[in-house]
Amino acid sequence: MEHLLLINFIFLIAILPIFYIRRTFFRRNIFLGRFIGNYIFITHYIFFLLIILGVVNYFYRLSNLNIMTIAFIVLPVFFIYAYYNFSIARVIKNDIQLEKYKTGKKIRIAFISDVHLSALTNKDNIEISLKRMAEEEPDILLIGGDLVDFSCKDIKADFSSSFREIEPKYGMYAILGNHEYHGGIDENIKYIESLGIKILRDDILKIEGINIIGRDDITNKKRKKIAYLKKKVNTDLPIILLDHNPNSISEAIVNRIDLELCGHTHRGQFFPYNLIVKKMYKNYHGYKKFGITHTIVSAGFSSWLIPYRVNSTSEINIIDLYY
Incomplete structure (x- = not known):
């Protein structure tokens, strides 16, 4: 032994x-x-x-x-x-009520992160999961970074129509993660946009009376602070913040963001890394609320390199947001 x-x-x-x-x-x-x-x-x-x-x-x-x-x-x-x-992402549902607005409105958000498209990606697995997402009939799809694993040149399968079949009425939007930067940011942005997905890079989007702030990845040292981006929005309306890395949650709480959506952690993917990642972040996975700030951190739609998960699953977050 x-x-x-x-x-x-x-x-x-x-x-x-x-x-x-x-x-x-x-x-x-x-x-x-x-x-x-x-x-x-x-x-x-x-x-x-x-x-x-x-x-x-x-x-x-x-x-x-x-x-x-x-x-x-x-x-x-x-x-x-x-x-x-x-291999197959499971659907996780959350109902979130933003108490201070009470307009009687509701929007259904599909949120995914960390797809990591590469030469190793199994197209069938991705498309089965995308069909499960489409069945939930989301109003909008938000992607929390690392859609591309390294360089879009490595991606062998054709995903040109895969994401378009979801057809959310308010469109599909993504922020950048660290992996898009690793493999050549400009070409990766062009590739993501070719899938029918719009990039938010320190940009503001206003849909159905909601402000959506898409923050650039922490890899970009010149990215804007949350306080700066918040000055550009009408604070009488709900604010959703997309940020790939959840180390920004404390900053979001200080700036009284209503809902922050993150990825990056993969929930540690498997033991013992689950325990390590849990210690690193205020919220390393799932739903947590801090004051008025609701947070959801995705374990990822697929995975980086390792095609296995323990105490973690690939996932799709379906969020019914009431405001």
Whole structure:
């Protein structure tokens, strides 16, 4: 058992140089991308399983044959479960009442983030999830950044009509995430717009008596502060803020934003990173309210590189906003 743990620990540490080599020299290599995504996840959970079996073995002596048999039964079932969590986005619904307005109006918002379109993207999975979103008949689609994983040049599948089939009556709008910047911001913006999606980049949108502020990503060090952008809107109307990274939630609270929508965290994607990400943000996933400020942080519509999720699922947020 000790030898198995040591060997697997070496494989776990090997993730770092393999990932560096892929990111630095073979960024566009599809095979290496698929390999490292699976490698990262598999080595983690073989390591965790061996630790669990090691504890069991301390109290109940297990032969190496028994250990291997348990591993070969448990791991495939676990990987199927984790892939299922990743592959098809589930719908999460929230009813939010903005008490101070009381106009009797309602708007249905579809919110997604972190689609990470790349050469590794399974088009069928994306389109199945988009159809589930369309069935909810949203009035508007808001996308919280990282629609493109790196460079739009890497995307092999044709998504030119995939998003247009949703047809929300007030349109589709996206902000930028850190990944759009990594792969060439200008070309990625053109690609996103070619899908029928409008970019909000420190811009203000007014729809149905609601102000929507689309903030540029934190990667842009010259992006505008929330206080500056808020001066451009009618504060007698509700304010929705789109910001890719939820580290801005405290700033949104100070500026009395009504609803902030974020992504970026992936809810940690799998253990133990769930616990790390939870400590990093005021809200790392889901719905939380701070004073008058409602916040929703999406776990992501798909995922970056790793096609598995544990204690996390790909998701679509459907928000019925009453104001």
